[in-house]
Amino acid sequence: MRHLLIHAQFRILLFSLIFTTGASAQTADTLFFSIDMTGPVSEGWFEPGSEKVGIRGDQPPLSWGTTYQAADPNKDGVYEVAVPFKLNTDSLLVSFKIKVDGVENPDEGWQAGRNHEVMIYKGMQNSVALAWGDRPPEAPVTITGHVEIIRDFESENLLPRDLYIYLPPNYKESDRRYPVLYMHDGQALFDASEIGQEWKVDEAAEELIGSGEIAPVIIVGIGNTQDRIDEYTPSEQIWRHELKRVSPAEVSSLPGVYSGDFKTVEGDTIRFRTKADTLYAMIPGGESWQSLIPKTEHSFYLPQAGITFSFEASEGQGYKLIASKPSIGGKGDVYGEFILNKVKPFVDENFRTKPGKEFTALGGSSLGGLITLYLGLEYPDVFSKLLVVSPSVWWDGRMIINEVDELKGSTDQHIWLDMGTAEGEGAVESAEVLQQILVKKGWSDENLHFIIEEGAAHNERAWAKRVPDMLRFLYSTR
Structure with missing residues (x-):
């Protein structure tokens, strides 16, 4: 089953590598982007001939995993793309960044700084113009209540990170002890000035505690680092697939010798052709050819997907094709030990907590939801409640499903599980x-709360709307 899931994931990824440009069908709710890349061109690190530029964002059809490619029709360094949105309300707030798909670029091709934001309106023409060096204005601090910040909290095996510790009302005036909720991506929980968006956990906790709907609770936000993907994943994702040639090459010279059709074990075909000494690929189901960046004489890079195609000599077939991506992930257990052996002891020692498992919860979203479920099930004697929010079930061939399926039975933990219908293909399924x-x-309705949120996207704004119900699920006094 795991083998089939991996190849199914490969097939889905291939089909997803179709990028829409400004020539797309446009609607009244289209957002027109103008992207000035003359700075990077003059600095010499962006090569328009071989590298691509576009937009990534948090509202479909944009995503943070795939670049919505722009074009430079005038060859003046200013790229254009029209992104058609489907608005179910009068307006939609979109977070986005410029992304360059290439090799050896600053910050792996991500525009620096916090995400940009734009409000688009139904039935109107919407546009935004920005340059690579533009930065969004500083957001005001939005902390509500009392949040203590511990900067550069050390770990022997991981990068240091900040801890954000919300203390309930009257904490300073009382001597009582409190349950603790530990959450990942700590800089996104309480303060919009950190990343531009927030879960508004502090606002929700203050209101619900004040009204008596939930018991007072300490909430610890564990900040992420540049190693977030590695730390929030339980396994190393190895991405490598071999394809066989099924049609002859067009010509015998390089790089034309690599042209022709290659098939996956699932029967999907990738086509290659050459034009002006450049190798192009046609992805299954695609309608446009995508240029490849040569890495060596025998290997080429598809920047939109981060895939390297390596052509290896194969007896009787001329060449076989290896499609690969760098392995990532797999430090989830190390991160879990950091929480158990460093963060939790520090919080229990310095704050008035109830340290027992019945008073300790763990939560997070996306990859944070994945690692929450993994660590929660790994340590049921530490965490009695789990917030598994929009989890990245897709990781490593949906390995988390196999992990759960190998359980002997329920751990009797209380689990909140949710997903939005606008979080990407296959997410709800x-x-x-x-x-x-x-x-x-x-698990049953008594200890498993499952929600499919209609129209909810994969971002902090969507999760913020669900936070009050999450806190009621964990700490309701009623």
């Missing part, structure tokens, strides 16, 4: 499979 496996293992 994966969450439903995960829920079904949990039910099969013995």
